[in-house]
Amino acid sequence: MQQYDPLAIEEHWQEVWETTDANRMTESDEKPPFYVLEMFPYPSGDVHMGHVRNYTIGDVISRYKRMQGFNVLHPIGWDSFGMPAENAAIQQNSSPATWTYTNIERQRTSLKRMGFSYDWSRVVITSDPEYYHWGQWIFLKFWEMGLVERRSSPVNWCPSCSTVLANEQVLGEGHCWRCKTKVEKRELEQWFFKITNYADELLDDLDELSGWPERVKQMQANWIGRSVGADVVFTLCDENGEPTEETITVFTTRPDTLFGCSFFLLAPEHPLAHQLTAGTQYEAGVKAVRAAVENETTIEREKAEREKSGAFTGRFVVNPINNEKVPVWVCDYVLMDYGTGAVMAVPSGDQRDFEFARKYGLPIPPVVVAKDDALYPELANVQERTVNEVPWTEAYAGAGIMVQSGEFTGLAGGKDSPGSAAVIDWLAARNLGEPSINYRLRDWLISRQRYWGNPIPAIHCDACGIVPVPYEDLPVILPLDIDVTAGQKLADNKEFYEVACPVCARPAHRETDTMDTFTCSSWYYLRYTDPLNRTLPFDPQTVDTWLPADQYIGGIEHAILHLLYSRFFTKGLRDAGLLGGKGAPDLLQHGEPFKNLLTQGMVKLNGEVMSKSKGNVVAPESIVGRYGADTLRVYILFMAPPDKDLEWSQEGLDGIWRFLNRIWRSVHDLLGERVVDAENNVLSIYDESITPAAAAERSKELNREIHRVIGKVKDDVERFNFNTAIAAIMELTNTVSSYLKIARELRDEQLCTRAAEALALLIAPMAPHFAEELWCKVLGRSEQGSVHRQPWPEFDPAQALADMIELAVQVNGKVKARITVALDATEADIKTEACGAVAELSQGVEPKKVIVVKGKLVNIVL
RNA sequence: GCGGGCGUGGCGGAACGGCAGACGCGCUAGCUUGAGGGGCUAGUGUCCGAAUGGACGUGAGGGUUCAAAUCCCUCCGCCCGCACCA
Numbered sequence: 001m002q003q004y005d006p007l008a009i010e011e012h013w014q015e016v017w018e019t020t021d022a023n024r025m026t027e028s029d030e031k032p033p034f035y036v037l038e039m040f041p042y043p044s045g046d047v048h049m050g051h052v053r054n055y056t057i058g059d060v061i062s063r064y065k066r067m068q069g070f071n072v073l074h075p076i077g078w079d080s081f082g083m084p085a086e087n088a089a090i091q092q093n094s095s096p097a098t099w100t101y102t103n104i105e106r107q108r109t110s111l112k113r114m115g116f117s118y119d120w121s122r123v124v125i126t127s128d129p130e131y132y133h134w135g136q137w138i139f140l141k142f143w144e145m146g147l148v149e150r151r152s153s154p155v156n157w158c159p160s161c162s163t164v165l166a167n168e169q170v171l172g173e174g175h176c177w178r179c180k181t182k183v184e185k186r187e188l189e190q191w192f193f194k195i196t197n198y199a200d201e202l203l204d205d206l207d208e209l210s211g212w213p214e215r216v217k218q219m220q221a222n223w224i225g226r227s228v229g230a231d232v233v234f235t236l237c238d239e240n241g242e243p244t245e246e247t248i249t250v251f252t253t254r255p256d257t258l259f260g261c262s263f264f265l266l267a268p269e270h271p272l273a274h275q276l277t278a279g280t281q282y283e284a285g286v287k288a289v290r291a292a293v294e295n296e297t298t299i300e301r302e303k304a305e306r307e308k309s310g311a312f313t314g315r316f317v318v319n320p321i322n323n324e325k326v327p328v329w330v331c332d333y334v335l336m337d338y339g340t341g342a343v344m345a346v347p348s349g350d351q352r353d354f355e356f357a358r359k360y361g362l363p364i365p366p367v368v369v370a371k372d373d374a375l376y377p378e379l380a381n382v383q384e385r386t387v388n389e390v391p392w393t394e395a396y397a398g399a400g401i402m403v404q405s406g407e408f409t410g411l412a413g414g415k416d417s418p419g420s421a422a423v424i425d426w427l428a429a430r431n432l433g434e435p436s437i438n439y440r441l442r443d444w445l446i447s448r449q450r451y452w453g454n455p456i457p458a459i460h461c462d463a464c465g466i467v468p469v470p471y472e473d474l475p476v477i478l479p480l481d482i483d484v485t486a487g488q489k490l491a492d493n494k495e496f497y498e499v500a501c502p503v504c505a506r507p508a509h510r511e512t513d514t515m516d517t518f519t520c521s522s523w524y525y526l527r528y529t530d531p532l533n534r535t536l537p538f539d540p541q542t543v544d545t546w547l548p549a550d551q552y553i554g555g556i557e558h559a560i561l562h563l564l565y566s567r568f569f570t571k572g573l574r575d576a577g578l579l580g581g582k583g584a585p586d587l588l589q590h591g592e593p594f595k596n597l598l599t600q601g602m603v604k605l606n607g608e609v610m611s612k613s614k615g616n617v618v619a620p621e622s623i624v625g626r627y628g629a630d631t632l633r634v635y636i637l638f639m640a641p642p643d644k645d646l647e648w649s650q651e652g653l654d655g656i657w658r659f660l661n662r663i664w665r666s667v668h669d670l671l672g673e674r675v676v677d678a679e680n681n682v683l684s685i686y687d688e689s690i691t692p693a694a695a696a697e698r699s700k701e702l703n704r705e706i707h708r709v710i711g712k713v714k715d716d717v718e719r720f721n722f723n724t725a726i727a728a729i730m731e732l733t734n735t736v737s738s739y740l741k742i743a744r745e746l747r748d749e750q751l752c753t754r755a756a757e758a759l760a761l762l763i764a765p766m767a768p769h770f771a772e773e774l775w776c777k778v779l780g781r782s783e784q785g786s787v788h789r790q791p792w793p794e795f796d797p798a799q800a801l802a803d804m805i806e807l808a809v810q811v812n813g814k815v816k817a818r819i820t821v822a823l824d825a826t827e828a829d830i831k832t833e834a835c836g837a838v839a840e841l842s843q844g845v846e847p848k849k850v851i852v853v854k855g856k857l858v859n860i861v862l
Numbered sequence: 863g864c865g866g867g868c869g870u871g872g873c874g875g876a877a878c879g880g881c882a883g884a885c886g887c888g889c890u891a892g893c894u895u896g897a898g899g900g901g902c903u904a905g906u907g908u909c910c911g912a913a914u915g916g917a918c919g920u921g922a923g924g925g926u927u928c929a930a931a932u933c934c935c936u937c938c939g940c941c942c943g944c945a946c947c948a
Contacts, residue, residue: 213866214866215867215943218865218866218943219943222865222943225944253947254948308946333946335947339948343948344948352948355946438947440947559943638875638885639875639886645941646874647874651873652886652887654887654899655887656886657899658899677900681901683900685901685902715878723874723875723885723886724885726885726886727886730885808880810880810881813928813929818881859929861929
């Protein structure tokens, strides 16, 4: 017997698979399609344990589905544009392209070394012109559709990186994620994708995604943040307190509390804040509030614990519902970019307004009161306001009864209440308001003032304005001769920058912003289906046969950004007529790209996430070089269910190494080979006391175990319980080991072969090289082809059952005895048998009830 | 504050209302002609007992049920996401 030598075996089979194109998806196949997709890596150095975990899970599913008879699409690629490449290039005095492509090759080698069954003919690299060409094409298409906008907006600007940043790229105290510089706020003209056009659909279609984790759907729903309510029109008064023609509209989710509005708030940046106070005694106070807010980022400002502050503007507005004049204040907790930047303050019903009112001595009239509140008896059915203060320590935002609310008094108040509806109707009838919906979701700022990204295909012409690059001029090639280490930018490259206007042919210049890398990763899974297409991003029909992806696997960190953007892209491309046509799967017609989503847990060491900066990484290559890829794969699958975090343990790894070696020896032994250890000591020890009859009994038992485990592994793999699937294979291995105690001449030879086959086939998706070696070499089945092309072993439930089974006998729910009965024993027989077994305990008392749970237990109730 | 998730041996974790702790790690003892990331055998939740055995046991308390780690209620603790969104 050869010793198990993973390094030699793995190298050999990787070479064979490569030269025989073993994993190429065969499009002409009659088999049903199955698309297994894993989040593609960013090439920042070599692959880490997180990648290994992600891709091992995907590979097991792919290989299992192939054995189940599916035509599996299992692609890989690289998300290779982005700022880290520029950082690294500057640091290492290299270029982003060199750094990126060097890392891609390194990762490609590592991924192949892991034995992942990717179709390497479909690799997509986002920084290749063949790919980003079509990103630009989609940009132009979206532009045509009105989904692209260039507009001015307050944004986060990093002066050191000289680019805008997304909100999520601004860390804790308002520092740039990359250089830690304090981020500034600037009003800048930028490019946006109008993802808000799809806000309702993105929210509503979450209900269609039954294969997604609840948590991810909830996070997206929160992010979109739909609020249903009304716009209400207030009239502005002049400096003498007389109503003018001018109005200010506010958004509220609680129209039912309108009678409780005792002041009115403007965001400090609101144009009116300045306008109303210019040259007055109030100007200084308002400016101070604005100045305090000015240097803060939105994120800083949103901290709930901050004490609220504000200033009176000297002006009033008229509340449309009761014609009451209420003072206008500027305050720091009203955001300019949500709603209208103005708010009606109802301190009795909103905690923030409550705190503000208490601080500045403003009235707090109760208008919606809970029935069990001390105030209720006094105020029930009181229409005119008499009470302007509440004895409360906080606002009451719950449902209740409207009081002091004129004709609406007595109606039920609260969110989406009859009271709200009645107030909206009243306002709408008088043109003073209307139903309205607001979203927390903002349009997607996609422009970056960075070099290493996909150029935005637009041209600035003094005569024609901003014009799109014509489709036929695509791609706009990103020049590679930019020296980022010398601080060069795209605008410094004349060949790129200076261009003739496509409309008037006069000298013009190219847009020098590039697109956010998230635009590249928003459609790569579509390109995989048709990676070589030279006329379109992909062929619509091909996409319609493969999408939605049957299984998407990746980290929870993309729960919102990437997964939301991808959903938006797919919906946009559907509306462009590029996918999800008639006959396409229902989900795809909804514009949903991913049918089932699995978010894998993190790999940790001593309770901490492995990271380079903490210096606590275990490099996959260090494990693969010693134990081989198969041991690492099985280990990572065995240690925890895929969606849970995994705590790295060297001892656990050794356990898997021993497990594979045990299978290795058992299979050789089953096939009649002499089993020896590394020092050539014979390891087979027979138990001479086993009689032929006992051996026959053990053969039956082994046969049952083979079938039970085949069924169990199938169930477990389909539910992604890889850890219990492996545990079941371990159990089979244990049964085999004990069977091998039987002297060779007493073994059932055919059964031995079947056991060896089963072990090779069942472990194949998890330990592909190991299984291939067992199948082709040890079992000598190479003429049947690769183990990975074999059909999954048939599960025969009948063969998994024993003739006699053991049942637990409970008395009042506690196990007191065990009985062995025939598999087909009648319920009456079982009852009699069970009662007999516990006769002593029941002492002649007639059982009240006897419950028989088939195949499991009997419970006797006394 | 809102939303989601989770509490099971020394550890990782099993148990689609039906024998809690599968499987693995670790540990103990023995064997393998001498001892080390090897193999085999037996054992390993806690307490009582020399033992057959018995009692207790899934964060705490209550409930539903013939039967609860699992379902319901209350509480405690931990993790994650969002958070001045009007």
